[in-house]
Amino acid sequence: MKIGIISGHSIANFIKDPEKIMVETAFGDISVEVSRLEEHDLFFINRHGEKSVIPPHKVNYLGNVQAFASSHVECVLSIGTVGSMKNSIQPRDFVIPHDFIDLTKSRQQTFFDDKRVHVDMTNPYCPSLRDSLIKNCKKVHGATFHDKGVYLTTEGPRLETASEINYFSKFADIVGMTGVPEIVLARERGICYASLCVVCNMAAGLQNKLTADEISRIYTEREPIISKILQGTIDSIDEKRNCNCKNDLSKATL
Ligand code: HPA
Numbered sequence: 001m002k003i004g005i006i007s008g009h010s011i012a013n014f015i016k017d018p019e020k021i022m023v024e025t026a027f028g029d030i031s032v033e034v035s036r037l038e039e040h041d042l043f044f045i046n047r048h049g050e051k052s053v054i055p056p057h058k059v060n061y062l063g064n065v066q067a068f069a070s071s072h073v074e075c076v077l078s079i080g081t082v083g084s085m086k087n088s089i090q091p092r093d094f095v096i097p098h099d100f101i102d103l104t105k106s107r108q109q110t111f112f113d114d115k116r117v118h119v120d121m122t123n124p125y126c127p128s129l130r131d132s133l134i135k136n137c138k139k140v141h142g143a144t145f146h147d148k149g150v151y152l153t154t155e156g157p158r159l160e161t162a163s164e165i166n167y168f169s170k171f172a173d174i175v176g177m178t179g180v181p182e183i184v185l186a187r188e189r190g191i192c193y194a195s196l197c198v199v200c201n202m203a204a205g206l207q208n209k210l211t212a213d214e215i216s217r218i219y220t221e222r223e224p225i226i227s228k229i230l231q232g233t234i235d236s237i238d239e240k241r242n243c244n245c246k247n248d249l250s251k252a253t254l
Pocket residue numbers: 081082083084154159160175176177200201202203204215
């Protein structure tokens with residue numbers, strides 16, 4: 001099976017001896033690292049570009065997802081760093097979100113600007129891929145995880161105010177800047193998508209001070225565990241997934 005992995009940081013320990021290719025898309029060329037894990041072909045994209053410098057509001061979301069689609073990727077595992085808005089979810093924990101709220105402002109949200117396509121987002125994260133992630137988090141020693149959570153996407157690049165977090169925490173659990181529109185575009189291309197979120201900090205107002213450096217440090221510290229979870233998950237992805245991700249588009253077009 002062809003499996004995509006998208007992250008904002010390197011997962012160098014996991015993608016061994018990759019072949020670097022450029023995938024041409026209508027939205028620009030996307031750098032993809034291709035490698036093999038047992039019988040699977042893995043396609044890795046850094047959502048922030050090859051040099052990892054593109055800020056969240058400028059990420060080429062359409063290009064990244066189209067590069068997966070053009071490579072015939074069926075499943076995407078997304079890795080994201082998030083802040084926690086709940087005391088029950090602590091830095092270094094993992095969250096496998098089941099739903100999202102979109103508070104982005106200026107991103108192109110769809111591949112379909114010239115026809116009426118309304119994809120169903122009742123279950124935005126593929127239930128089958130989520131199950132695989134959850135099962136493998138359980139198996140990995142040292143992975144404290146939460147098997148559901150609502151991911152709120154902000155526009156960034158600034159972090160939130162304490163009052164925003166107080167307000168958002170009434171209806172969401174974790175906050176990040178890149179989950180949307182990536183997940184929506186994957187559904188528009190019929191790709192199964194689930195996310196492993198790494199909690200890198202308590203969100204604004206819930207800890208003294210927040211630095212981008214700290215987010216990066218905690219991610220790096222968790223990278224070996226992320227690699228183990230990914231490896232197990234990829235081994236256990238069900239080829240005949242019992243989900244509607246692939247079929248949704250046919251029912252979404254007017
Ligand atoms: N807010 C938004 N995005 C983030 C955070 C946060 O606190 N931590 C990591 N990504």
